[in-house]
Amino acid sequence: MLEVRDLVVRYRRGFLSAPGLAAVNSVSLTLPLGHTLGIVGESGSGKSSLLRAILRLVPVTSGAIRLNGQDFLSLKGPSLRVARHGIGVVAQNPFLSLSPRLTIAEILAEPMQAAGLAVNHRARAASLLAQCGLPAEFLTRRARELSGGQAQRVAIARALTLSPSLLVLDEPTSALDVSVQAQILNLLQDLKQDLGLSMLFVTHNLKVVAHISDSLLVMQRGEVVESGPTDQVMQAPTKAYTQELMGFGRHALRP
Amino acid sequence: MLEVRGLQVVINSDLQVVRKVDLSVPKGTIHGLIGESGCGKTMTGMAILGLLPKGAGLQAGTFTFEGTDLLSGAATLRGRRIALVSQDPAAALNPVLRVGRQMDDVLRTHSNVAKPARRAQAAALLAATGLPDPDRVLNAYPHQLSGGMQQRVVIAQALATGADFLIADEPTTALDVTVGAQVLALLRRLVAQRGLTILMITHDMDVVAEVCDRASVLYAGITVEEGPTEALLRAPRHPYTKALLAALPDARPKGQRLAALEGAIPPPRQIIQGCAFAPRCPMAMPVCATPPPRRTEGERFWLCHLEARDA
Numbered sequence: 001m002l003e004v005r006d007l008v009v010r011y012r013r014g015f016l017s018a019p020g021l022a023a024v025n026s027v028s029l030t031l032p033l034g035h036t037l038g039i040v041g042e043s044g045s046g047k048s049s050l051l052r053a054i055l056r057l058v059p060v061t062s063g064a065i066r067l068n069g070q071d072f073l074s075l076k077g078p079s080l081r082v083a084r085h086g087i088g089v090v091a092q093n094p095f096l097s098l099s100p101r102l103t104i105a106e107i108l109a110e111p112m113q114a115a116g117l118a119v120n121h122r123a124r125a126a127s128l129l130a131q132c133g134l135p136a137e138f139l140t141r142r143a144r145e146l147s148g149g150q151a152q153r154v155a156i157a158r159a160l161t162l163s164p165s166l167l168v169l170d171e172p173t174s175a176l177d178v179s180v181q182a183q184i185l186n187l188l189q190d191l192k193q194d195l196g197l198s199m200l201f202v203t204h205n206l207k208v209v210a211h212i213s214d215s216l217l218v219m220q221r222g223e224v225v226e227s228g229p230t231d232q233v234m235q236a237p238t239k240a241y242t243q244e245l246m247g248f249g250r251h252a253l254r255p
Numbered sequence: 256m257l258e259v260r261g262l263q264v265v266i267n268s269d270l271q272v273v274r275k276v277d278l279s280v281p282k283g284t285i286h287g288l289i290g291e292s293g294c295g296k297t298m299t300g301m302a303i304l305g306l307l308p309k310g311a312g313l314q315a316g317t318f319t320f321e322g323t324d325l326l327s328g329a330a331t332l333r334g335r336r337i338a339l340v341s342q343d344p345a346a347a348l349n350p351v352l353r354v355g356r357q358m359d360d361v362l363r364t365h366s367n368v369a370k371p372a373r374r375a376q377a378a379a380l381l382a383a384t385g386l387p388d389p390d391r392v393l394n395a396y397p398h399q400l401s402g403g404m405q406q407r408v409v410i411a412q413a414l415a416t417g418a419d420f421l422i423a424d425e426p427t428t429a430l431d432v433t434v435g436a437q438v439l440a441l442l443r444r445l446v447a448q449r450g451l452t453i454l455m456i457t458h459d460m461d462v463v464a465e466v467c468d469r470a471s472v473l474y475a476g477i478t479v480e481e482g483p484t485e486a487l488l489r490a491p492r493h494p495y496t497k498a499l500l501a502a503l504p505d506a507r508p509k510g511q512r513l514a515a516l517e518g519a520i521p522p523p524r525q526i527i528q529g530c531a532f533a534p535r536c537p538m539a540m541p542v543c544a545t546p547p548p549r550r551t552e553g554e555r556f557w558l559c560h561l562e563a564r565d566a
Contacts, residue, residue, distance in 0.1 A: 042431035043402075147519065148292070177291040177458055179516035182502035186512050204432055207461075211504035211513070230509065244433050 001198050002031040002054070002166060007063035009049050022061070023049040025222040033165070036192060036199040038213030038230070040206050040245065046222040047202050051170060054200070055087065056080070068165065085115055088159030092171040094151035098143040104129070104154055105139040111161040128157040131194075133187060149180035153187065160191070167191075167199045173208060185212055206245045210234050218242050256282040256420065256452050257303065260317035264298050264476075267310045270523040272298045274476035274531070278454075280469075285446060285453040287463040287470030287484065289499070293520055295476035296456045300422045303454070304339055305331035320420070334365070338418035342425040344405035348397040354381075354408055355393035361415040380411040385441050403434035407441065419449070424456045439466045460503060464488055469554075472496045475520050475531040482555025492550070493557040495532045530560065 009024040024046045031037045041047045052058045054065060056072070065072040067083060075083050091097040098107055108125035111117075117124075126136040132153040143151055152172060159167055169188070173181040189212065191197055203209045209216065216233045218226040218241065226239050237243045257280040264273035273295040280286040288296045301307050302318075303325065318325045320332055333339075341347050349357055358377035362368070368376065374393070381389035384407040397405055406426060413421055423442065427435030443466050445451045455467055463470050463484060471481040472495060480493040491497045500506060501514035518535040521527060530536070533543035538561060547558040 042433065178460070178499060179291060179502045182504070182513035182515035183517070185504060186515055189510070189512065206432070207503070207505045211507070211509055241433075244436070 001033045001068055002029075002200075003064075003066040004029045004050075004054065005064040005066075007050070007053060007065065008061040009046075009053050009058060010061045011058075022222050024053060026063070027219075027222075027224055029217055029224075029227070031166070031198050031200065033198055034192070034196045035215065036201055036213045038209030038216045039200060039202045039219060040204065040209055040216060041219035042204055044221070045219040047219050048170065049222075050219070051168060051200065051202055055089065055168065056084075085162040086164050086166060088162070088164035088167045090152070090155050090159045090167065090169045090172045093175050094146075094148065094155040095143060097155055098151060098158075100143055102142070103139065104141055104143070104146075107143070107154065108139075108158055108161060111158065115162055117162070124161070125157075128160055129154070131160070131191070132157040133183075147180075148176050149183055152176065152180075152184055156184075156187065156191070160195075165196075165198060167197050169199060169201045171203050172201075174203065174205060181208070188212060206242075210246075218245070256280055256321055257454070258317050258319045259299075259303075259315060261315055262299065262302060262318060263314040264295070264302055264307060265312045265314075266308065266523075268312065271526075272311075272476055272523050273302065274527065275478065276471075276473065276476065277478045277481065278471060279481075280452060280454060282452050283446060283450050284468040285442070285455055285466050287467035288454060288456045288473060289458065289460070289463060289470055290473035291458060291499075291520060293523075294473040296458075296473055297424055298476075299473070300339070300424055300454065300456050304333045304337060304422060306333070306339075332420075334416050334418070336418055337420045337422065338413035338416050340406070340409055340413055340421055340423040340426050343429050344402060344409045345397060345429075347409050348405060350397055352396075353393070354395055354397065354400070358393065358408075358412060358415060361412050365416050377411075377415070380414050381408065383414065383445075384408075384411045385437075386411075401434070402430050403438060406430060406438050410438075410441065410445075414445075414449075419451055421451060421453045422456065423453055425458070426455075427462060428457075428459070435462075436465070442466060460488065460500065472499070475527065476523070477527075477531055477558070479532065479559075480555070480557040482553075482557075486553075486555055492552070492555070493532075493559050494536045494538050494561070496557075498535075498537075530558070 005028050007024055007027045008022055010022050011020055013020050027050055039047050053060050060073055070083060105122055105125050108128055109121040112121050125139060129136060129138055134153050173184050201209055201213055210230055213230050216230050217224055220241055226233060226242050259276055259278035262273055262276040265271050276299050290296050302313060315326060359373055362373045362376055377393060378389040381392050386392050386404060386407050427438055442453055467484045470484050470487050471478045474495045480496050491500055498516045502516055507513055521531060529544040530547045533539045542560050547560050550557055
């Protein structure tokens with residue numbers, strides 16, 4: 001459903017200067033429907049640039065992106081808006097991504113208003129919350145009255161508002177405690193099964209992504225250094241870098 | 256080196272942020288302090304540093320650092336024996352001063368060595384934290400350094416005070432995994448080479464597994480379990496420790512549901528009669544409404560009504 005071919009993103013330092021180093025250098029990936037792809041890499045490895053390019057938030061230097069068979073990079077204006085409804089985004093910190101001023105009902109209604117969805121906004125918001133494991137009482141609350149885990153559930157509910165087929169998750173659990181992280185990972189697993197969602201899961205925590213992903217992509221300095229089915233990458237990493245990411249803490253914790 | 260029995264911190268006489276913390280940290284070891292947000296880990300560290308917020312009341316059965324009583328606030332050892340390495344090195348360093356000046360500020364306060372000698376001292380300390388080319392780092396502003404390098408500067412500053420006890424509050428959380436691993440290796444090396452003692456505050460079990468000799472698990476401001484790291488992680492006794500470990504994503508095969516711990520920690524205003532964890536405990540019994548007994552086994556202890564063989 002999502003196909004990226006030889007994607008290159010270069011940031012210009014100034015209007016007239018020569019293009020700088022590639023933040024994303026010739027990255028290709030395929031995400032079939034209903035699959036979860038984990039993208040692992042450290043700060044500066046280009047994973048956020050890759051995500052932004054897929055969301056068309058940064059200009060792409062070269063390469064191709066196909067979303068549901070459409071040439072996503074050539075879309076403009078209203079057709080881009082409609083195509084973007086097919087992608088839901090969940091950011092790392094829900095307290096930054098949820099407006100502190102709005103109630104949860106308003107937060108969830110916003111994308112419906114923007115897309116001109118002809119449904120009862122409140123009823124849809126309540127059913128989205130229920131799907132994400134929160135009772136309808138939360139509709140009248142504001143983000144600051146929620147715990148980190150509850151706020152992240154609201155962020156996931158908002159990402160699902162326009163029934164996307166692709167969910168893009170940028171470090172969705174790294175601001176959370178382990179017990180809450182487990183709840184969110186379980187929720188994502190359920191949503192994937194119930195809604196047949198495809199997911200792009202970006203993180204620097206290889207253990208989290210290994211648990212939830214069908215396949216993995218390891219990035220370093222803008223390039224893909226390793227990719228393949230999760231089990232294969234986890235059991236027989238070919239690159240020292242992947243081993244380093246995985247080995248941390250493991251020897252003492254597991255026999 | 257550090258002995259804490261029954262530490263209690265109450266803010267504005269009704270917020271019990273630390274209810275009953277027991278800690279015993281021998282010299283030359285790294286002791287982990289584990290728990291979820293709001294469990295009182297950082298407040299325990301702040302109490303040791305003498306940095307509790309205004310309106311905080313401190314009580315303890317024992318609260319001593321090598322024989323010095325930390326309860327009488329006047330005897331604070333911060334900046335002489337005890338130093339803090341905080342989570343975000345970018346926030347710990349002054350963005351508008353060069354590293355050299357910031358190192359010198361610490362050295363000047365703590366010694367009466369002449370300025371050129373202090374410069375050499377600062378360079379030596381930076382080198383000891385594994386920074387290549389210390390002279391270049393001394394002339395740099397913090398924003399010119401990577402996160403890992405900044406954290407090494409913060410550690411060098413802590414050493415510059417002459418402290419031999421570091422409180423490291425989530426020192427690797429803001430760093431990448433591989434960089435964090437290098438910083439942990441550095442702390443381990445400093446313990447071995449300089450006889451440092453470290454209290455490592457973290458919620459990351461991998462960090463505990465990687466560097467800690469012993470660890471305590473805090474729940475709602477209470478030490479519910481303490482023991483040698485390996486025993487604690489391989490065979491946890493307290494149901495809360497078990498729940499934390501079971502929630503880790505690599506505790507279950509891929510694709511299986513994780514054992515998420517439902518519910519929330521009791522708020523600091525709540526008065527706890529029995530076991531603090533009982534409302535969320537999968538093994539709770541009627542007797543859990545009464546205070547749990549302290550059970551011991553070798554070098555470890557935990558607070559639970561369950562016998563070791565049932566736990």
